[in-house]
Amino acid sequence: MRTLCTYVLLLACAAVSFAGPTRKQVAPSPADESRDTIIFPGGCVPASWKAFFGKLDAVLAYGDTDLKILHMGGSHVQGGMFTGRLREDLLSMRSGIDGSFGLVFPFSASRTNTPTFYTSRASGKWASAKNTDREPSRRLGLTGMAITAESLDAKVTLRAVPRDMPAFSSGFDQVQVCGYPAGYARDSASKCPSVILPGGKKLGPESVPEDSLYKFYLPALTDTVAIACPLGFTLTGVRLLNYHHGVTVLAAGVNGASLVSWAACADLPRDIERERPDMVILAVGINDAAGNSFDPELFKSRYNALLKNILEYNPDCAVLFVTNNDSARRIRTGRRRYAYRTNPNGAVARRAFLELGELWNAGVWDLFEIMGGEGSIDSWKDRGLARADRVHFTPEGYYVLGDLLFNALMDSYMKYREARR
Numbered sequence: 224m225r226t227l228c229t230y231v232l233l234l235a236c237a238a239v240s241f242a243g244p245t246r247k248q249v250a251p252s253p254a255d256e257s258r259d260t261i262i263f264p265g266g267c268v269p270a271s272w273k274a275f276f277g278k279l280d281a282v283l284a285y286g287d288t289d290l291k292i293l294h295m296g297g298s299h300v301q302g303g304m305f306t307g308r309l310r311e312d313l314l315s316m317r318s319g320i321d322g323s324f325g326l327v328f329p330f331s332a333s334r335t336n337t338p339t340f341y342t343s344r345a346s347g348k349w350a351s352a353k354n355t356d357r358e359p360s361r362r363l364g365l366t367g368m369a370i371t372a373e374s375l376d377a378k379v380t381l382r383a384v385p386r387d388m389p390a391f392s393s394g395f396d397q398v399q400v401c402g403y404p405a406g407y408a409r410d411s412a413s414k415c416p417s418v419i420l421p422g423g424k425k426l427g428p429e430s431v432p433e434d435s436l437y438k439f440y441l442p443a444l445t446d447t448v449a450i451a452c453p454l455g456f457t458l459t460g461v462r463l464l465n466y467h468h469g470v471t472v473l474a475a476g477v478n479g480a481s482l483v484s485w486a487a488c489a490d491l492p493r494d495i496e497r498e499r500p501d502m503v504i505l506a507v508g509i510n511d512a513a514g515n516s517f518d519p520e521l522f523k524s525r526y527n528a529l530l531k532n533i534l535e536y537n538p539d540c541a542v543l544f545v546t547n548n549d550s551a552r553r554i555r556t557g558r559r560r561y562a563y564r565t566n567p568n569g570a571v572a573r574r575a576f577l578e579l580g581e582l583w584n585a586g587v588w589d590l591f592e593i594m595g596g597e598g599s600i601d602s603w604k605d606r607g608l609a610r611a612d613r614v615h616f617t618p619e620g621y622y623v624l625g626d627l628l629f630n631a632l633m634d635s636y637m638k639y640r641e642a643r644r
Contacts, residue, residue: 300476
């Protein structure tokens with residue numbers, strides 16, 4: 224049974240102070256928790272991280288500040304269990320710090336899985352595009368996905384209630400639809416999307432859309448909304464917002480996505496500027512290193528291009544790299560016979576991540592070593608924490624990862640607080 228630790232807040236002299244925080248109790252796993260820490264290859268805690276921790280201070284002490292974290296990756300992120308667990312752990316630190324739910328995507332319209340910390344449903348006919356397509360047929364942004372209405376009854380419904388932890392539901396009274404009509408240009412109101420409230424009331428956007436953003440203001444907080452799109456309209460994301468301050472955790476993950484995939488998202492810089500995360504957790508790499516030929520220099524070059532896009536429009540953002548998990552490849556050994564062999568690129572990619580951390584003065588969470596190093600994926604599978612493909616994790620495995628990452632962040636946060644005394 225999962226045990227939630229309690230962080231005790233003591234207010235004194237207009238500052239918050241922890242009474243010796245206890246790490247989140249992590250379910251039994253092969254993880255080496257002595258390695259569960261944030262590494263700073265540059266030798267010191269960057270100013271961007273100190274600013275992030277300062278904001279966390281304000282959130283926990285007064286609840287009048289917004290703190291936003293963006294988690295980018297592939298299927299580990301799209302599944303939502305890893306990101307969702309981290310979100311739950313952060314929100315459990317103090318009641319009332321659930322900020323806006325943030326940017327989401329109706330994956331059901333693309334006939335793929337929706338992250339577990341919200342739900343989506345689709346009706347009508349939709350065409351989809353994603354950043355893993357060889358040549359995406361639509362302009363893409365931070366979600367890496369797009370859907371285009373191909374019938375007059377095209378509609379999607381979003382519900383900001385986690386399927387596995389419904390207690391962490393989020394209300395919103397603002398909806399912002401990211402998208403564009405055919406031709407990628409502003410158009411008449413008849414070609415704008417509309418919002419349908421749970422009671423059936425239909426709302427139009429407040430004004431002429433600016434920069435592909437259609438804004439709707441709801442009469443009251445809700446956790447569910449439907450969006451109807453006119454024929455030919457392409458939707459690239461939905462922002463579910465409210466006026467509450469607190470912590471927002473965004474997930475940008477597409478199954479199979481690599482650095483090449485994210486480079487195909489032309490509107491990603493614009494969306495980064497719109498979201499302005501205080502921290503971006505970069506967990507892109509497991510798909511880049513899956514093949515036989517892995518060039519670490521090319522890998523770093525592609526990451527440099529992604530970082531430039533992120534930091535050019537959000538220069539004060541704290542950056543955290545997550546090294547690839549240990550994984551294995553399925554090798555054919557005979558007719559209808561297969562075996563799994565350790566992917567040697569895991570260790571190579573780990574070194575590249577550490578070099579990137581030093582280059583960008585960023586933090587690194589060394590998942591590869593925390594798991595147990597090369598070959599450790601088998602131990603995780605034997606414990607029911609990794610799937611048979613030896614690349615992905617089970618729900619329980621992703622929950623372990625979320626708790627471990629939370630603990631590492633909190634340890635770094637407390638070291639920052641101790642250094643300020």
